[in-house]
Amino acid sequence: MKSQVKILFVITQGFWGGAQKYITDLAGNLGPNYELAVALGNDESKDFEKKLKATNPNIAIYPLKHLKREISPLHDILAIAEIRQLYKKLGPNIIHLNSSKAGILGSLAKIPQSKIIYTAHGWVFLEPLSPIRKTLYRFLEKYTACYKDAIIVLSDEDRRVAKLELHIEDSKLHTIPLGISEILFLDKNEARRQIAEKNPHIDTNKLWSLSIANYYPTKGLDILVEAVSTLSPEEQSKFQFCIIGDGPERTRLQTDINLNHLENTIFLLPFIEKAAALLKAADLFILPSRKEGLPYAILEALQADLPLIATKVGGIPSILQNTPETALIAPEAPRELTSAIQKFLLTNRVEKKREYSMNTLSAMIEETTALYQMYS
Structure with missing residues (x-):
C-alpha cells in the first residue's frame, strides 16, 4: 500500500480571507492519500481553525508564535527558526506556502528533504505600500524564489509579473486558477x-x-x-x-x-x-x-x-x-x-443568463493534486 503524502500548509494569519478559503478547499478535497497539517500565525478568533476542522477533522494545526503579518526583524528571524523546527519535527514531503510573508520566511526555513510549493495570492509589492516596502518585498520575493520548487500563480497576469519583474524561470511557474463549487443562493x-x-x-x-x-x-x-x-x-x-x-x-x-x-x-x-x-x-x-x-x-x-x-x-x-x-x-x-x-x-438590464467559462473547484483540485504528485 502506498504511503500517504505528508503536506504542511503554512499561512501568515488565520483571519478569514481568500488564502484561508483556498487552504480549506484543498484540505477538504484532497482525499485519504494525503496526511495534512496547517501552520499559521495569528488566529485569535479561531474561525479558520474551526472551518478547517469542520472540513477535515483529521487535520493537525500548529500555531506559529512569531509569524506576524507586519515586518518585524526580531519576530521574523525567530519565525524562520520556529518554522524550520516544525519542518524537522513533521518531515513533510511537501510544504505548501500561502501568503507573501509565509512564502518568504517559509522558504528561508527550507530543509533538504521537503519540496516547497508556493501559491502567490497576488504579488505583495503591487499593494499600496511605501516605496521602501515595495522595493523590499520585490527583492525578497525574487531572492526566495530560488528556494521554491514550484510557484502557483492564479492568473496569466501574475505569471507575467513573475517573469518580467522577478525574473523567475517559466518552468517553475504553474497557472492554476481558483475554482468554486456550485452555490446554493437564497432568493x-x-x-x-x-x-x-x-x-x-x-x-x-x-x-x-x-x-x-x-x-x-x-x-x-x-x-x-x-x-x-x-x-x-x-x-x-x-x-x-x-x-x-x-x-x-x-x-x-x-x-x-x-x-x-x-x-x-x-x-x-x-x-x-x-x-x-x-x-x-x-x-x-x-x-x-x-x-x-x-x-x-x-x-x-x-x-x-x-x-x-x-x-x-x-x-x-x-x-x-x-x-x-x-x-x-x-x-x-x-x-x-x-x-x-x-x-x-x-441601463435596462435584460434578464438573460450569461455564458462564461466557469472556474470549477474540481478543476483546481485536480491540477493542484497533479502538481503534488509531481513533487512527492
Whole structure:
C-alpha cells in the first residue's frame, strides 16, 4: 500500500480571507492519500481553525508564535527558526506556502528533504505600500524564489509579473486558477431580508450594490466611498451600497462615510458566514480593488449572474474580459467608478443568463493534486 503524502500548509494569519478559503478547499478535497497539517500565525478568533476542522477533522494545526503579518526583524528571524523546527519535527514531503510573508520566511526555513510549493495570492509589492516596502518585498520575493520548487500563480497576469519583474524561470511557474463549487443562493427577497437585519436603516426597495471584501487598503473601498460621494443626490437616492466584511480599515471607512453624509447610502456590514449565498439580493456587484490575485468574490458574483464593476488588476481581466454586463475600470480611479455606476443606472438590464467559462473547484483540485504528485 502506498504511503500517504505528508503536506504542511503554512499561512501568515488565520483571519478569514481568500488564502484561508483556498487552504480549506484543498484540505477538504484532497482525499485519504494525503496526511495534512496547517501552520499559521495569528488566529485569535479561531474561525479558520474551526472551518478547517469542520472540513477535515483529521487535520493537525500548529500555531506559529512569531509569524506576524507586519515586518518585524526580531519576530521574523525567530519565525524562520520556529518554522524550520516544525519542518524537522513533521518531515513533510511537501510544504505548501500561502501568503507573501509565509512564502518568504517559509522558504528561508527550507530543509533538504521537503519540496516547497508556493501559491502567490497576488504579488505583495503591487499593494499600496511605501516605496521602501515595495522595493523590499520585490527583492525578497525574487531572492526566495530560488528556494521554491514550484510557484502557483492564479492568473496569466501574475505569471507575467513573475517573469518580467522577478525574473523567475517559466518552468517553475504553474497557472492554476481558483475554482468554486456550485452555490446554493437564497432568493432575492430572503437574501435582502437577512442582510437588512444587520442594519435597520437599509431600504429593501431601492437598487442594491453589494461588495464582499475585507476592510483592507488593497480592496479600494475608500475609492468606492469617494465615487459614491460624487454621484448627484438624485442618483444617490436610488441606490444602497452594502459592503460585507471585516478588518482594520472599518473605522476609517466609516469616518469617510460620515464626513460625506453617506450614512444612509453606504452600509458597512459585519462579516457574514457564507455571504456568497446572499448575492441574489444585489442588482450590481462592485469590487474596486487596488491589488488582487484572483478573487473568489468575482467568481461568486458571476455565478450569481450579477452585473459587475471591477478593477483591471491581477486575474480579474482574464475572467471578465468580453463578459457581458461587466465594466473593467482602472484601480484608484473614483471618476471611472462613478461613471460606471451612472451607466448602470441608465441601463435596462435584460434578464438573460450569461455564458462564461466557469472556474470549477474540481478543476483546481485536480491540477493542484497533479502538481503534488509531481513533487512527492
